[in-house]
Amino acid sequence: MVLMTETDQLHEMVGGRLARSGQRYTDGRRDLVDALADQDGPLSMAAILERVPGMPQSSAYRHLTVLASCGVVHRIAGADDVGFFELTDELSGRHHHHVLCGECGSVGDIESSDDLEDALARAARITASRTGYAIDAHRIDLVGTCPDCLSSGAAPVRAG
Amino acid sequence: MVLMTETDQLHEMVGGRLARSGQRYTDGRRDLVDALADQDGPLSMAAILERVPGMPQSSAYRHLTVLASCGVVHRIAGADDVGFFELTDELSGRHHHHVLCGECGSVGDIESSDDLEDALARAARITASRTGYAIDAHRIDLVGTCPDCLSSGAAPVRAG
DNA sequence: ATTTATGCAAATCGTTTGCAAACCT
DNA sequence: AGGTTTGCAAACGATTTGCATAAAT
Numbered sequence: 001m002v003l004m005t006e007t008d009q010l011h012e013m014v015g016g017r018l019a020r021s022g023q024r025y026t027d028g029r030r031d032l033v034d035a036l037a038d039q040d041g042p043l044s045m046a047a048i049l050e051r052v053p054g055m056p057q058s059s060a061y062r063h064l065t066v067l068a069s070c071g072v073v074h075r076i077a078g079a080d081d082v083g084f085f086e087l088t089d090e091l092s093g094r095h096h097h098h099v100l101c102g103e104c105g106s107v108g109d110i111e112s113s114d115d116l117e118d119a120l121a122r123a124a125r126i127t128a129s130r131t132g133y134a135i136d137a138h139r140i141d142l143v144g145t146c147p148d149c150l151s152s153g154a155a156p157v158r159a160g
Numbered sequence: 161m162v163l164m165t166e167t168d169q170l171h172e173m174v175g176g177r178l179a180r181s182g183q184r185y186t187d188g189r190r191d192l193v194d195a196l197a198d199q200d201g202p203l204s205m206a207a208i209l210e211r212v213p214g215m216p217q218s219s220a221y222r223h224l225t226v227l228a229s230c231g232v233v234h235r236i237a238g239a240d241d242v243g244f245f246e247l248t249d250e251l252s253g254r255h256h257h258h259v260l261c262g263e264c265g266s267v268g269d270i271e272s273s274d275d276l277e278d279a280l281a282r283a284a285r286i287t288a289s290r291t292g293y294a295i296d297a298h299r300i301d302l303v304g305t306c307p308d309c310l311s312s313g314a315a316p317v318r319a320g
Numbered sequence: 321a322t323t324t325a326t327g328c329a330a331a332t333c334g335t336t337t338g339c340a341a342a343c344c345t
Numbered sequence: 346a347g348g349t350t351t352g353c354a355a356a357c358g359a360t361t362t363g364c365a366t367a368a369a370t
Binding site: 077081083097099101108110112113115116118119120122123124126127128130131132133134135136137138139140141142143144145146147150 | 241278296300302303305
């Protein structure tokens with residue numbers, strides 16, 4: 001292979017992970033991965049179906065289950081617990097967190113910072129020693145109102 | 161009132177909030193609040209129904225909706241998106257986050273720290289300026305394996 | 321009396337599954 | 346051929362709702 005694009009590399013990694021789980025990397029799964037990779041943030045099921053025309057919802061869910069089981073995708077819960085899906089940190093190559101809009105339920109990605117990660121690591125250590133949990137991950141969501149909802153006047157009423 | 165217990169104060173606050181929303185503080189709602197207050201961590205619907213015998217599930221959900229709308233209770237999503245319910249920070253008087261067990265799906269409370277809250281505040285400020293979101297809350301979950309699941313040998317397989 | 325709360329059963333929504341046909345190796 | 350994946354339709358589990366009754370003000 002003389003030339004290898006980022007997307008090719010991604011597909012190679014995904015194929016590898018699927019193969020290791022004894023699964024095949026079929027067109028449907030590839031399309032799904034493409035849709036997620038083309039995106040900056042997590043996609044809802046509705047958004048996935050729009051971006052992968054002709055894919056039945058049940059197949060999309062099934063693919064996502066398979067891909068999740070080999071660490072390719074990841075489900076996150078939006079403000080109203082609707083599912084959003086995205087490539088895992090390992091595949092996207094960046095550790096990140098999420099911002100949720102409490103108005104429209106949309107979800108976006110945000111970068112993490114060393115500052116925050118360090119504080120989290122300390123919190124995890126403390127929690128482990130106090131509770132006996134073995135901590136191996138964290139999730140952070142900032143919750144607020146997205147620019148769109150802010151400008152469309154649907155500003156939330158804050159307690160006061 | 162010569163003597164006022166912590167629980168009395170809690171009920172008074174809840175009653176006030178309900179009243180301000182034009183709602184009544186009925187026995188069922190009181191029982192629910194008692195169940196949540198007796199508890200150190202968030203309760204699943206099943207746990208609530210155990211602790212409030214005779215309450216129909218639909219009523220429990222309805223009460224929780226009402227109580228949530230006036231800031232008395234709060235729903236959080238467990239590792240598998242099953243709902244857990246607890247009193248809000250304002251009523252319990254302590255800001256806290258959660259630990260989720262990825263094995264059994266249980267949820268526990270953990271205290272926050274100034275360290276972590278400061279880092280979060282900085283992250284929120286950065287996110288606001290980069291994304292245009294108005295951030296007004298955050299949620300942090302540490303995900304791992306609880307002591308019970310650890311000891312019952314169901315230790316998770318880590319990638320390696 | 322009038323408004324709000326409750327119980328029951330039926331509906332809803334996101335998600336999962338059984339089964340038979342299509343696919344890959 | 347032999348196992349895997351896909352599509353469809355039906356099943357599911359958590360949560361919500363319509364409606365008629367009971368309770369609170």
